[in-house]
Amino acid sequence: MKNTPVPAPSDIIASAHRTLSVEIKALQALDARIDGSFTRAVTMVLGCEGRVVVTGIGKSGHIAKKIAATLASTGTPAFFMHGAEAIHGDLGMLTSQDIVLAVSYSGEGQELLTILSVVKRMGIPLIALTGHPQSELARNADLHLDVQVQQEACPLNLAPTASTTAALVLGDAIAVACLEARGFSAEDFARSHPGGALGRRLLTLVRDVMRQGSALPIVEAGTLVTEALQEMSVKGMGMTIVLDGQQHPIGIFTDGDLRRLIARHGDIRPLTVADGMSHHPKTVAPTALAVEAATLMDAGRLSQILVVDHTGLLLGALHMHDLLAAKVI
Known part of the structure; x- marks a missing residue:
């Protein structure tokens, strides 16, 4: 040619x-x-x-x-x-x-x-x-x-x-x-495009991507910080949830809380999770859109958010990495 x-x-x-x-x-x-x-x-x-x-x-x-x-x-x-x-x-x-x-x-x-x-x-x-x-x-x-x-x-x-x-x-x-x-509507469009980015954003619910059951890091308020760190390391969420006797979250203990606790006390071995946990953790409903959870987390500069039902009972938790893996964000 x-x-x-x-x-x-x-x-x-x-x-x-x-x-x-x-x-x-x-x-x-x-x-x-x-x-x-x-x-x-x-x-x-x-x-x-x-x-x-x-x-x-x-x-x-x-x-x-x-x-x-x-x-x-x-x-x-x-x-x-x-x-x-x-x-x-x-x-x-x-x-x-x-x-x-x-x-x-x-x-x-x-x-x-x-x-x-x-x-x-x-x-x-x-x-x-x-x-x-x-x-x-x-x-x-x-x-x-x-x-x-x-x-x-x-x-x-x-x-x-x-x-x-x-x-x-x-x-x-x-x-x-x-x-x-x-x-x-955009929601109608998403239903016919479930494999696309818009479909994932408008159809994926929190319950579809949240971690639950044995995958959740959970301790009680009286748990020693050293023991809580083991739970955090095994579950890999960068935090552990603190529950009361009725399975309601009363706090969250994160990597950031650990650093602040060390800065204040130095030796953390005798301390419990209650000494450093963050009270009133942010929560979201399981029926909320995953993208709404992402918005809440971004606004609060959070890496994790808890999932609870209408009575405040713990159902699961989300890490920002979960939303990234689901391609919601």
């Missing part, structure tokens, strides 16, 4: 500006065409009792797949059906409760026209998203959305560039309009 000469940096930047300029103008023209057809499309999607089945071929197929993913992740049940696979069995995915959103710039792709006839026989509403309002797909759809562009960003005016951008943005506009109409 021949080496392609590298253009001057100024030429490369000029090319990027031309591409962006063409695509920005295409979106501005699209924005001016948003009208009652868009309103009807959103109304149809909101009224759908099944799924929005988005289909396309080639570059339009890639756009259709992304539109389906965006709809599904923002509260509108949707999936992508490849135009070629549809006519070889995947049309069996359709139900009479669905809506089909067909993406084809030309509006003349044979596969989608074949789908059109089947969809019509099943009585499924069809929204066509094309760049040619007089195309067969546009004329036979229940609703047509015009994504026509004056030119592609490709200097040959051949490779789908501005046209695919326009289709993608209109799909985003439909998804966002439906999201807003449904009152879709």
Whole structure:
């Protein structure tokens, strides 16, 4: 393969500006065409009792797949059906409760026209998203959305560039309009993205990540400091919880408390935990979001926080490292 000469940096930047300029103008023209057809499309999607089945071929197929993913992740049940696979069995995915959103710039792709006839026989509403309002797909759809562009960003005016951008943005506009109409919240978004950072922040509760049972460092107020240090070393939380006879925390003895005790007394061997513990330790409920616990700990400059129920009974404890390991912070 021949080496392609590298253009001057100024030429490369000029090319990027031309591409962006063409695509920005295409979106501005699209924005001016948003009208009652868009309103009807959103109304149809909101009224759908099944799924929005988005289909396309080639570059339009890639756009259709992304539109389906965006709809599904923002509260509108949707999936992508490849135009070629549809006519070889995947049309069996359709139900009479669905809506089909067909993406084809030309509006003349044979596969989608074949789908059109089947969809019509099943009585499924069809929204066509094309760049040619007089195309067969546009004329036979229940609703047509015009994504026509004056030119592609490709200097040959051949490779789908501005046209695919326009289709993608209109799909985003439909998804966002439906999201807003449904009152879709950050918590709803997190439920459909449990593996993502937002999902972890909004779905992970304190009880999901707290240490409990035998993993908790626990002593009584009369325990010698030297014995408490052994418990702290074994459990590795940098502290030990001080409980009363009813299993309620009355204090916490931390590494910092140990240092302050040594500074005051020097010889700590005869001292008990009660001589140096911090009273009224900060607590959080097990049903609180883990990110809320992180906020409390950060505000109080705490490395640990105790978990108690509504009666003050000890249930567990959190170390900042636990929140980091759970990727909550």
